[in-house]
Amino acid sequence: MKKATKVDVKTKEIIKKHGREKSALIAILQDIQEEYNYLPKEALNAVSIQLDVPASRIYEVATFYNTFSLNPRGQYLVEVCAGTACHVQGAFNLMDRLQRDLGIKCGETTKDNLFTLEEVRCLGCCSLAPVVRIGGNIHPYLTQDEIPRILRNYRKQG
Amino acid sequence: MKKINTLDDLKKAGDKGLKSLFPGGVKITVGMATSGIASGAGEVYEALSAEIKKRKLPYILAKTGSMGMDCIEPLVDIIEKDKPRLAYGKMTAAKVPQLIDQIIKGDIDAIKPVYRVDEEDVIAKREKKHYTKGMVPEYLKGIPTFNEVPFYKKQIKIATRNCGIIDPENIEEYIARGGYLALQKALTSLSPEAVIEEVIKSGLRGRGGGGFPAGIKWQSCRSAHGDIKYVICNGDEGDPGAYMDRSVMEGDPHTVIEGMIIGAYAIGAQEGFIYVRNEYPLAVANLTKAIEEARSRGLLGKNIFGTNFSFDIKISKGAGAFVCGESTALMASLEGKAGEPRAKYIHTVEHGLWDRPSNLNNVETWANVPVIIARSGKWFSEIGAPHSTGTKVFSLVGKINNIGLVEVPMGIPLKDIIFDVGGGIPGGRKFKAVQTGGPSGGCIPASMMDLSVDFDALWEAGSMMGSGGMIVMDEKTCMVDLARYFIEFLVSESCGKCTPCREGIRRMNDMLHDICAGKGREGDVELLESMAKGIVDGSLCALGGSAPNPVLSTIKYFRDEYDAHIKQKKCPAGVCRALIRYEIDAKKCTGCGVCAKKCPSACITGEKKKAHKINQKKCIKCGICMESCKFDAITVA
Numbered sequence: 001m002k003k004a005t006k007v008d009v010k011t012k013e014i015i016k017k018h019g020r021e022k023s024a025l026i027a028i029l030q031d032i033q034e035e036y037n038y039l040p041k042e043a044l045n046a047v048s049i050q051l052d053v054p055a056s057r058i059y060e061v062a063t064f065y066n067t068f069s070l071n072p073r074g075q076y077l078v079e080v081c082a083g084t085a086c087h088v089q090g091a092f093n094l095m096d097r098l099q100r101d102l103g104i105k106c107g108e109t110t111k112d113n114l115f116t117l118e119e120v121r122c123l124g125c126c127s128l129a130p131v132v133r134i135g136g137n138i139h140p141y142l143t144q145d146e147i148p149r150i151l152r153n154y155r156k157q158g
Numbered sequence: 159m160k161k162i163n164t165l166d167d168l169k170k171a172g173d174k175g176l177k178s179l180f181p182g183g184v185k186i187t188v189g190m191a192t193s194g195i196a197s198g199a200g201e202v203y204e205a206l207s208a209e210i211k212k213r214k215l216p217y218i219l220a221k222t223g224s225m226g227m228d229c230i231e232p233l234v235d236i237i238e239k240d241k242p243r244l245a246y247g248k249m250t251a252a253k254v255p256q257l258i259d260q261i262i263k264g265d266i267d268a269i270k271p272v273y274r275v276d277e278e279d280v281i282a283k284r285e286k287k288h289y290t291k292g293m294v295p296e297y298l299k300g301i302p303t304f305n306e307v308p309f310y311k312k313q314i315k316i317a318t319r320n321c322g323i324i325d326p327e328n329i330e331e332y333i334a335r336g337g338y339l340a341l342q343k344a345l346t347s348l349s350p351e352a353v354i355e356e357v358i359k360s361g362l363r364g365r366g367g368g369g370f371p372a373g374i375k376w377q378s379c380r381s382a383h384g385d386i387k388y389v390i391c392n393g394d395e396g397d398p399g400a401y402m403d404r405s406v407m408e409g410d411p412h413t414v415i416e417g418m419i420i421g422a423y424a425i426g427a428q429e430g431f432i433y434v435r436n437e438y439p440l441a442v443a444n445l446t447k448a449i450e451e452a453r454s455r456g457l458l459g460k461n462i463f464g465t466n467f468s469f470d471i472k473i474s475k476g477a478g479a480f481v482c483g484e485s486t487a488l489m490a491s492l493e494g495k496a497g498e499p500r501a502k503y504i505h506t507v508e509h510g511l512w513d514r515p516s517n518l519n520n521v522e523t524w525a526n527v528p529v530i531i532a533r534s535g536k537w538f539s540e541i542g543a544p545h546s547t548g549t550k551v552f553s554l555v556g557k558i559n560n561i562g563l564v565e566v567p568m569g570i571p572l573k574d575i576i577f578d579v580g581g582g583i584p585g586g587r588k589f590k591a592v593q594t595g596g597p598s599g600g601c602i603p604a605s606m607m608d609l610s611v612d613f614d615a616l617w618e619a620g621s622m623m624g625s626g627g628m629i630v631m632d633e634k635t636c637m638v639d640l641a642r643y644f645i646e647f648l649v650s651e652s653c654g655k656c657t658p659c660r661e662g663i664r665r666m667n668d669m670l671h672d673i674c675a676g677k678g679r680e681g682d683v684e685l686l687e688s689m690a691k692g693i694v695d696g697s698l699c700a701l702g703g704s705a706p707n708p709v710l711s712t713i714k715y716f717r718d719e720y721d722a723h724i725k726q727k728k729c730p731a732g733v734c735r736a737l738i739r740y741e742i743d744a745k746k747c748t749g750c751g752v753c754a755k756k757c758p759s760a761c762i763t764g765e766k767k768k769a770h771k772i773n774q775k776k777c778i779k780c781g782i783c784m785e786s787c788k789f790d791a792i793t794v795a
Contacts (some may be wrong), residue, residue, distance in 0.1 A: 021494075022493075023493050023494040026474075026475075026491065027474070027475065029477070030477065030567070064496035064497065065476075065496075066477070066478030067436050082398065083398035083721070084399030084555075084593065084596070084627065084640075084644075085398075085399045085553075085555040086641070086645050088233070088556050088557065088631060088640070089642075090628060091781075093781060095778055096778075097780065120437065120478075120778075121396065121437075121478065122400075122437070123437055124193075124400075124437065124438060125192060125193055125196055126399050126400070126401055126556075126561075127228030127229065127401075128625075129555060129556075139196075140196045140197060145756065145786065147497070
């Protein structure tokens with residue numbers, strides 16, 4: 001029998017909180033993701049055993065929903081809102097600028113593991129369009145021009 | 159916490175709530191919904207708190223939700239005994255000391271309030287709250303009243319009646335404004351059938367987009383066989399460009415809870431679920447607190463109001479899937495599965511969550527219920543249009559002056575929303591169209607401005623009410639690009655179950671991309687139309703069934719733009735990058751060099767103080783030159 005790893009222990013804790021009902025799967029995955037910023041394979045295997053749900057089923061859920069990531073994310077998640085209000089206010093230009101300035105494509109993480117760039121389906125801040133959410137902070141009425149300064153600030157905070 | 163078991167308990171809690179709403183001295187509230195916080199309300203709140211402490215003032219500082227007028231946030235309200243409530247817009251931390259000075263001195267010399275409130279409706283109690291004793295101080299007479307502000311003038315607030323007024327974390331303030339009175343009335347003096355009858359009489363139709371009569375749905379669920387039944391609140395507001403439900407869940411979570419308890423009583427359900435988008439952390443937090451508070455007061459749990467009716471609510475967080483706004487997909491997600499819809503010939507009111515009778519309504523629908531029960535179905539049915547009764551909350555966003563959430567009576571002409579409430583289009587540009595109904599809806603052109611905004615008229619116009627997103631567009635919005643945007647959205651959100659939806663939308667997306675890239679061919683529009691028909695006919699759920707709407711409605715009203723893209727290879731709105739070029743008007747260019755400095759591809763050159771030029775080969779068409787030019791010297795065509 002293999003020794004329980006830290007991930008196993010943490011996963012077990014999370015499952016205990018939600019119970020072993022199969023309906024708790026999404027809530028369990030959300031908590032795992034909150035803990036690790038993504039869904040580690042090890043944790044998913046642990047969930048599969050504990051909930052007695054085939055791993056294929058867990059991957060089906062993990063890949064169906066946009067929130068979940070199977071790859072590690074950077075310290076700051078940069079989410080460009082792709083809602084309609086943001087789109088008509090030119091959010092696509094912000095995405096382009098972020099891709100250029102970060103040197104990565106949407107869905108990728110910078111080499112220093114600081115930023116992961118993603119697109120999000122409407123943050124519900126349509127009145128502040130266009131918006132980008134970085135590390136949970138919403139940046140309203142954003143212009144391409146402000147992006148270098150904002151990224152610099154996050155880099156400084158490390 | 160003292161349990162609320164009787165009408166008397168409720169009144170006592172309400173009295174406490176009144177004291178907390180209107181403590182007598184100076185009270186300052188800050189609108190702290192997501193939009194407020196993003197605009198800087200957090201800093202304003204901190205600054206106020208620090209200033210009050212520093213000066214040792216006996217002021218009370220509180221948080222509220224959003225009043226709806228997001229374009230003037232952060233919004234700070236000052237409430238003083240026997241004086242109108244004053245609302246200060248666009249507050250900053252720097253202005254705080256001045257504001258406090260002003261309160262002490264009793265003037266408005268330094269910072270002018272946006273409006274004053276002399277009296278406001280307490281709609282659930284059929285009362286008015288009078289702030290003044292009929293006397294408005296001389297120095298405030300020049301400030302418009304709430305009802306004189308064009309943004310609010312035509313609004314009637316039912317679902318959003320408490321947003322921006324109460325502290326969402328304080329159940330007593332909700333009770334003070336008539337909260338839980340309807341529940342008490344329903345549980346102690348109405349039979350479940352009588353509650354349903356009242357909802358049917360009100361004419362309330364589902365606010366999530368479908369527009370199905372809520373009372374009829376409740377009745378079907380009540381008569382369905384089964385001992386265990388569920389009520390579900392759909393808070394998975396997935397339509398991009400819509401945030402009404404977020405605002406209600408953040409600003410007044412108890413109205414949703416009360417609505418659900420009343421519904422559960424009428425239907426005979428014991429358990430309820432609120433399915434909230436994961437993208438709305440504040441809504442989740444406020445709902446969680448509200449449920450806990452309702453539970454500790456005995457308004458959720460066993461034997462509510464001393465009757466034998468028991469009910470409780472759980473929150474379930476969505477995980478980011480647009481299709482989960484569809485009721486059967488949402489229920490699958492609640493069961494912990496991938497959110498794939500199923501055929502609806504078996505109704506969810508009979509076989510829903512875990513195959514049991516389930517009644518699902520959206521946040522705004524539930525939020526209307528307490529007022530309907532408190533005031534009567536007949537009262538509600540007299541507001542709005544004949545077959546679309548009551549009000550509808552819209553998120554009025556895009557190219558419009560007064561951006562925000564508006565709650566207007568149904569049947570209001572579209573032009574009233576755009577030009578009176580919304581204050582028209584910024585920058586003197588021309589109003590082109592408004593998009594309603596999200597990716598399932600369509601565009602309504604400026605020529606149909608007189609259209610009555612109700613379920614049926616919007617449907618006939620080729621759009622739909624949807625959940626209430628209203629995105630206003632001006633001449634700088636490309637309608638082909640917009641259709642492409644929605645279709646691209648749906649490509650990634652189609653669950654993939656039905657081939658016509660999964661593959662059909664993808665092919666439409668390819669064609670629209672080609673058209674926007676200048677590679678459109680003659681006959682593309684006709685092909686799009688024929689594919690649209692196939693997708694509508696061959697899809698199981700409403701996502702596929704309505705997916706082609708944005709394309710069809712833009713073809714219907716803006717065919718000339720499609721033709722311009724396909725035949726002349728031009729984008730009249732100046733949006734589609736492959737078809738546009740930025741140029742500098744040599745007559746207007748002063749040679750200041752700002753654009754050259756900002757251009758990320760260094761393609762603008764020229765001597766100082768002389769007209770500059772753009773190297774078209776290097777230009778990536780990001781438009782930053784145009785954004786930064788102060789002399790309007792850059793044109794796009």
